[in-house]
Each structure stands twice: as structure tokens, then as C-alpha cells.
Amino acid sequence: MAKYYTLFIKEASTGEWTDMFGSYKKADCDEEKYAYEFDPNVAAMRIVATDGTEDGLRAAFRKLPHDKKS
16 A cells, blocks of 8 residues: 655644645645745644555544643
8 A cells, every 4th residue: 555644733822733734745735835935823744654544544633742631
């Protein structure tokens, strides 16, 4: 199965991750990531490769660094 790349963006104000864009071409995600480079509302970005399934996307989301709340 081909790799599917997903761009996750972490919002600065909430610390929440969102899957913003996906493609079978990593270059597409790199290009989309550039659009958010200077956005002050973005705390972090990650491009993650999955198998393209919903389960793969969920697994990738769980592996992102999530802030622990006390």
C-alpha cells in the first residue's frame, strides 16, 4: 500500500492538533506546510506518513506530542 502523508497543525491558543491536509505526495504536504510557516496561530506542524486508512490516521494522531494537563 502506498504511503499517505498528512499535515498536522497544532493551534497555539488551545494546544490541539488538527489534520489539515493530506496527499500521496509528500511534496504536496511540504507546499501546504509553507502556507502556515508564519501564522502566529500555529504552534507546531508535523508531516506524518501513514498507510492511508482511517485507523492509520488515528494511530498517527495518538503519537503526536500532546500536552499533559494537571
